Amino acid sequence: MREPRGPEEWAGFLHWVMEEAFGPEHFPINISETAKLFTVRKYPKDPITIVRGHDLPGLEGMLIRNEKQNREWAIFFNQNNAKRRIRFTLAHEFGHYLLHRRQYPNGFRCQVPDIPLKDRQLAHLEHEADTFAAHFLMPIADFSQLIGKSEFTNLNMIGVAADRYGVSLTAAIRQWLRYTQHRAVLIVSQDGFIQWSEASLSAQLAGTHFPNVRRTPVEVPESSLATQRDLTNYPKDGVPMPKGTWFADHEVLEMGIHSDQHDIVITLLMLDFET
Ligand SMILES: [Zn+2]
Structure with missing residues (x-):
């Protein structure tokens, strides 16, 4: 089976997987568990193994490589944000992992979304990660x-x-x-x-x-x-x-x-x- 393309296809694919595993009632989604379990199985060579809160002034979250285990990935989120905002951030970073990690092996440091991005390519990547997050958390x-x-x-x-x-x-x-x-x-x-x-x-x-x-x-x-x-x-x-x-x-x-x-x-x- 070919890999999903684009944020909406990825979100749809994950829902299909979750529905197979847990049935139609799997909301609200446990994002960090899903991200870890799914990536360990599907991408055992470079899975997400850490999801953790930190003080990240000016940032919503980040997707970076685990310093000790270079092949593994970590998602960090700004622990001072409200819980529901954090959930969206986690889904956003998971989106970067699925969609962008191969082209951007250094990962992402994501700013507060209200700051408009001047770099159009970066703005496009952020938009894609947001689109994934919305469809992953709230399938239409x-x-x-x-x-x-x-x-x-x-x-x-x-x-x-x-x-x-x-x-x-x-x-x-x-x-x-x-x-x-x-x-x-x-x-x-x-x-x-x-x-x-x-x-x-x-x-x-x-x-x-x-x-x-x-x-x-x-x-x-x-x-x-x-x-x-x-x-x-x-x-x-x-x-x-x-x-x-x-x-x-x-x-x-x-x-x-x-x-x-x-x-x-x-x-x-x-x-x-x-x-
Ligand atoms: Zn981002």
Whole structure:
């Protein structure tokens, strides 16, 4: 059998292996055990043998060779991060191992994802490792059983998925955006400015998204819910906002939460919704 190619094929292959071994209910995935067991069997000449936390200032994690056993690999993660963020990092580094270790035998030192990478090749590798992590932790075949491709949803439902997969709410929203047929936009803002944003394919095609916010800062609309400091009662199932609030020609259903830990507001805008 030929080796899988690309991040999505690799994630699909591992799910097939895990389903054979553990049945369909194998979530949340035990990432470090899977990485070690799988690589010891499949690549006995250069397996992952260490997965461990460390203080790694400015880094999320790394994939490096074990100094004592040059053929073996180690994944280190920033132990000061939140547990669910660490899980994504572990999957990301496992992705680098599967996809990139042969071309990059010195491994990877992965920065905090909010820092944009100037090196395009490196940015591509990081994107591939993130894509692997998302599909490995949250396969769309399973996710779409929870929330169908054409189903309307809200942050409570996506939160249920985040719990099932052991990932952050943001990671679960991003994965849902990859397959939903609806127009929907995720916005992460801080101090009244959009930090970054992602949109479903249909929202991108409709032009209702914020493609360049990393380059040109965009202010959060004053009349939106996202500007409210006290978001304790911020409805997770959404509030309809009139045209002109977020987009000139479109009404949206706005929902969100305030994350105390990072002092950010996570907003989800639905352009298709039932009234
Ligand atoms: Zn990386």
